[in-house]
Amino acid sequence: MCNEKGVKSLKGISAETLLVLYTGSNNKPNIIILLDSGVNNYYFADLSLFTSYTLFNQLLSGLTAKKGLMFKVVGKDNIKFQTNINGVKRTITINNVLYTPGFRFNLISMSKLSIKEVEAIFKGDKAIIKTQNRIEVISAI
Numbered sequence: 717m718c719n720e721k722g723v724k725s726l727k728g729i730s731a732e733t734l735l736v737l738y739t740g741s742n743n744k745p746n747i748i749i750l751l752d753s754g755v756n757n758y759y760f761a762d763l764s765l766f767t768s769y770t771l772f773n774q775l776l777s778g779l780t781a782k783k784g785l786m787f788k789v790v791g792k793d794n795i796k797f798q799t800n801i802n803g804v805k806r807t808i809t810i811n812n813v814l815y816t817p818g819f820r821f822n823l824i825s826m827s828k829l830s831i832k833e834v835e836a837i838f839k840g841d842k843a844i845i846k847t848q849n850r851i852e853v854i855s856a857i
Contacts, residue, residue, distance in 0.1 A: 747797065751836075751856050753826045753844060758795075758810055759820035765795040768814065776814075791815040801855050808853055 747762060763769065769791055779822040795813045799806050812825070826836060835846040845854035 749822045752823045756827045758813040759816045760822040768793045
């Protein structure tokens with residue numbers, strides 16, 4: 717679980733973004749993933765989360781909302797990570813994730829999740845992501 721100090725240390729996070737921390741293995745204990753309502757795709761900077769990886773023949777670029785900065789997309793494929801919610805560990809797989817090595821954080825698009833019929837519940841300062849079967853798979857603060 718993230719403490720208040722950990723949340724405040726992440727500068728440059730917009731109000732429409734919710735922080736997700738999950739615990740992976742002992743050699744990679746905390747990886748930061750943001751649930752973001754302002755992005756249209758899944759953007760991950762952490763190559764170690766990719767289970768496979770396809771390099772683009774030609775680099776793609778995108779434009780950030782903040783200050784109009786450009787970023788590079790060098791490839792895409794599938795990622796896998798684990799969550800631990802109320803003592804229940806689950807493996808999450810997301811397909812067609814763009815690899816963006818210049819990003820500071822890994823971003824999950826809320827709009828893409830809603831297309832996949834995943835339910836997002838927002839209560840106060842917390843977000844819960846549930847599958848079609850109403851299984852809680854991601855919890856964010």
